[in-house]
Structures are given as C-alpha cells and as structure tokens.
Amino acid sequence: xxxxxxINGLVLGGAYSLISxxxxxxxxxxxxxxxxxxxxxxxxxxxxxxxxTVLDLPFFIAVALAVLMVGLLGIVFERVVFKRVYEGxxxxxxxxxxxxxxxxxxxxxxxxxxxxVSVKAxxxxxxxxxxxxxxxxxxxxxxxSSFLIIxxxxxxxxxxxxGKSIVATAQxxxxxxxxxxxxxxxxxxxxxxxxxxxxxxxxxxAPLFYVFPTMGSMPLLKxxxxxxxxxxxxxxxAVVGGFLVGIVESLGGAYIxxxxxxxxxxxxxxxVLLIRPQGIFGRNTKQ
Numbered sequence: 701x702x703x704x705x706x707i708n709g710l711v712l713g714g715a716y717s718l719i720s721x722x723x724x725x726x727x728x729x730x731x732x733x734x735x736x737x738x739x740x741x742x743x744x745x746x747x748x749x750x751x752x753t754v755l756d757l758p759f760f761i762a763v764a765l766a767v768l769m770v771g772l773l774g775i776v777f778e779r780v781v782f783k784r785v786y787e788g789x790x791x792x793x794x795x796x797x798x799x800x801x802x803x804x805x806x807x808x809x810x811x812x813x814x815x816x817v818s819v820k821a822x823x824x825x826x827x828x829x830x831x832x833x834x835x836x837x838x839x840x841x842x843x844x845s846s847f848l849i850i851x852x853x854x855x856x857x858x859x860x861x862x863g864k865s866i867v868a869t870a871q872x873x874x875x876x877x878x879x880x881x882x883x884x885x886x887x888x889x890x891x892x893x894x895x896x897x898x899x900x901x902x903x904x905x906a907p908l909f910y911v912f913p914t915m916g917s918m919p920l921l922k923x924x925x926x927x928x929x930x931x932x933x934x935x936x937x938a939v940v941g942g943f944l945v946g947i948v949e950s951l952g953g954a955y956i957x958x959x960x961x962x963x964x965x966x967x968x969x970x971x972v973l974l975i976r977p978q979g980i981f982g983r984n985t986k987q
Contacts, residue, residue, distance in 0.1 A: 713946025714846025728933025774895020
C-alpha cells in the first residue's frame with residue numbers, strides 16, 4: 701500500500717515539477733507571474749488527445765509533437781502578448797496573463813465543449829511489479845519520461861552555451877546584455893521552453909486523467925505552491941518541491957482522506973514558510 705502510493709506520488713510529482721519549472725523560469729528570468737500557465741498545461745492535454753487518440757500517433761511521438769506545438773505557441777504568446785509589458789509595472793503582466801487565461805479557456809470551450817475527453821493510454825493494460833506494489837506500465841512511462849525531461853533541461857541549462865546564457869540573464873540581465881547576450885531572444889526562447897514544459901506535464905498526465913477546458917486550474921495553484929515552496933525563481937527548488945507535493949498529496953489522500961488531498965500542498969507550504977520564509981532553496985535577502 702505504502703509503496704504503491706509512493707510511486708503514484710512520484711508520478712504526480714514529476715508532472716508537477718515540469719509545470720512548476722516552467723512557471724519558475726518565466727518568473728525568475730522575465731519576472732512574469734504567468735496565471736495562464738495552467739491553460740498552457742491544458743493545451744498540452746488537448747494536443748496529446750488530438751495527436752494520440754484522433755490521429756493515432758505512437759505515444760512518444762505524440763508527446764514530443766505536443767511539446768513542440770505548444771512550445772511554439774508559447775513563443776507566439778511571448779511575442780504578441782507579453783513582449784510589450786516587460787518594462788512596465790508588474791501588475792501589467794499579471795493582468796495580461798489573467799486575460800490570456802480567460803481567452804484560452806473560453807477558446808477551448810468553444811472548440812471542444814465542456815465535456816471531458818479521454819486520451820488513449822497504450823501501456824495501461826500492462827502491470828509491472830515493483831517489490832510488493834503493482835502499478836501500470838503507463839505510470840512508469842510517465843515517471844521515467846518526467847525524469848528524462850528534467851535531466852535534459854538540467855544538461856541544457858548547465859552545459860550548453862545557450863543554456864548558460866539563459867542562466868546568466870536570470871542572474872543579471874543588464875550584465876548579460878553588456879557581454880552581448882540577446883535579451884529579447886532569451887526571453888522568447890525561455891517562454892517557449894516554459895510553455896513546452898507545461899505542455900509536457902499535460903501530455904504525460906492526459907492518458908491517466910481526463911482532458912477538459914478547466915483542467916489546468918488546480919495544477920496552476922499547486923505550481924504556485926511549489927514555486928514558493930522551493931524558492932522563487934529556483935529551478936532546483938521547483939523540481940524538489942514538485943516531487944514533495946506529489947508524494948504528500950498521494951500519501952495523504954490514501955492514509956488521511958482523499959477528500960482533502962488538494963489541501964495537503966497548502967498545509968506543506970504554510971509549514972515550510974513558518975520555518976523558512978524564503979522557501980527550501982531560496983536565499984535569505986534580509987541584511
């Protein structure tokens with residue numbers, strides 16, 4: 701029972717980490733609080749439904765294409781919607797992201813209606829034994845895919861020239877510009893990566909849950925919890941926080957009450973912030 705729920709928590713945590721890393725990148729690099737991030741996660745779910753179930757593409761190809769499609773759409777959002785608000789007050793980007801959230805949710809309602817749709821789960825009929833626990837191969841695939849995507853992002857940010865440029869921009873935008881880094885291009889690509897990560901979470905979880913226009917609301921709230929929990933703008937903190945929230949939610953739902961499973965993340969947040977207000981990996985800026 702415990703091991704079963706632990707694995708389920710890791711599966712959820714992997715998806716939460718992907719969503720939260722995307723959110724923390726847009727905040728840490730562009731200083732944008734993107735309330736539309738949950739709807740981008742929803743677009744990943746619908747893209748997966750169209751590619752996997754409607755077009756009947758293989759699972760991994762469908763996931764890759766869903767990430768690519770929504771990532772490119774994220775670049776469009778950055779160029780058209782967010783580009784002009786970087787220099788203004790933070791409230792401008794917050795309000796414009798809320799407007800984008802409402803627009804995307806209503807567009808999804810117009811295109812697909814309010815009915816839930818299910819995505820084909822090709823590995824759901826195969827059971828895998830992990831010590832005393834039995835779990836579907838589909839969940840194992842989701843977990844391993846999440847780890848691989850996070851590992852690829854870590855390698856990209858730390859061991860590639862362009863990834864290091866993104867990190868440098870996050871640390872000091874003015875200094876990065878002085879050494880020749882193209883800041884607008886960094887912002888554009890960062891938002892595309894952020895959208896792609898959210899889409900990856902939506903695409904990977906789509907076969908395990910239903911897809912519907914407002915499916916991103918609760919994951920968005922949990923992503924904000926994870927971002928604050930791990931430390932604002934800290935990618936490592938977002939990964940650790942995502943897995944922590946997923947595990948606690950799964951174990952709490954199994955051993956305490958499934959009715960309150962969505963509240964456990966906020967209980968963790970309150971507890972951590974009482975002890976460490978800057979988050980687990982956040983820096984204490986108090987002089």
